[in-house]
Amino acid sequence: MAAMNQDEVRALDRVRQRLQTFANTLGALRQDLEKSDRIPPWPILSDQIQTATRTLSSLQETLSENSAFLSRAHAYPLPSFPGRTQEGLLQQLLRKKLDPSIEDAIADAKKEAARFIDGVDGVDGEDGRGGKLGEHDLADLWLWAGPGESEIAHSIFSGPELMDEDEEGSEDEDDEAESAAATPAVRAGESGAPNLELFLRFMSTGRDPEVIARDLQREREVQRMVAGKGRSANVAGRG
């Protein structure tokens, strides 16, 4: 077997680092959720989830960059490896198949994803064929639901104007679609009253409030798009 060159060692090391960061982030998140007596507030949770998504996507990047090398790399224990004392580790290193529990988790995730993402586009719930959403439909939904939702949130926070009944109905649907996909960034933006944001921006820059409101909405949409992208990358990565 040809000895590994410097680049390959470095690639391995990078993967290791990314994995460790990711594991740490997830560990911290999990500990927060399990140990704290009350669920941490949304902004903090969304921050953590975003960090996790970021680390995951950087891990994925590293993996795909070095996929050629990583797919043909194998573990060869040297004779000097302390096989007696470190048997567990050795077994783990030599195991080719995934852990059964992880395999189950992957199968579950695939099943869940299949409910939403189907190969066929354009089959939505309206024609009564048990709504499977194509990836395209999902993107459309997000494009529509994003601005729609922020408008509703804005009207709630900005004043006593009451909404129409049917508007509320559509909001419920919207909520359902959203809680299925619960994008943390959006939630955070919602709870941190947008008006205050507008006040502060106006006080700092004195720009036309309408311009500021438009900017805020645009920023929120971009955030949402980014979060949405990260999510679909996750699903694709698992599948």
Add this chain to the structure above:
Amino acid sequence: MHELLLFGQVPRARHEQVLSVLTGVAAMPPRRDKRQQALLAQLNKDLYYTQLVQTLTEQDFRGSTENTQSSGVTNGGRGGLDGGEMIRAQGPWAMQFNDLPEPGDKRPVTLRYTTTTDVVDGNPHEYMTALGYSYVSEYVLEGHRLLHKDVVILLHRILRLPPGATPEYSPRHPLPAFEALVPLDPSGAYVLQACLRLQDGTKPEMLRKGTEELMGLKRLMKGVVDLNPANRLSLDTRVKFLQHKVEEKKTAQLPVLGGI
């Protein structure tokens, strides 16, 4: 000088209640506080917004009541005002610069650098214009000010000049009648700002003490008003969209020329 900040939002309906609570907390009657803030942007140098701040009294508004009524009709009179007499010494002005808050996710309060320079004499607007600043907009802060330990508590709302009364080049004087000002938020919500000034925000010890005091207030106000640090970028005082501004200026020149 640095300052530590926390912000909260108070709906119009709860304003009186919160003010009473604050009066109790601070053990002092709230002081009425009105200020005119003019925002100036420097286009050629640092690209930061700087504010001219002036404390106002009732007189600043009352004296101008008839003036608003007449200037609403004659546009030319307003144009002359902009060009010529501008700011007379009514109350002292101060130049205020707030920096973009320091980064740091973990900090429970907003920390930013700020300087205030009192203007003793002269016309601050002319001075700023000579330095390369240009007038962007202005607003009036109206509300109450209280002091709790070392924390300055401001409960105020932002009022804008009525549409059409916004001058193009310089802070407006005299101001229109107080009743004519338009709140920025249509529902009339107030902003609660808790501010603690530090002589030197780079000293960790002082920073820690100040943060503790502000967090103490936050705990005290729990259930009344949620006090939180602001999103860093919403306090961004860097000038953006220069192109946009330049265009705005170009179009703004036309009516003035027409008026003359």
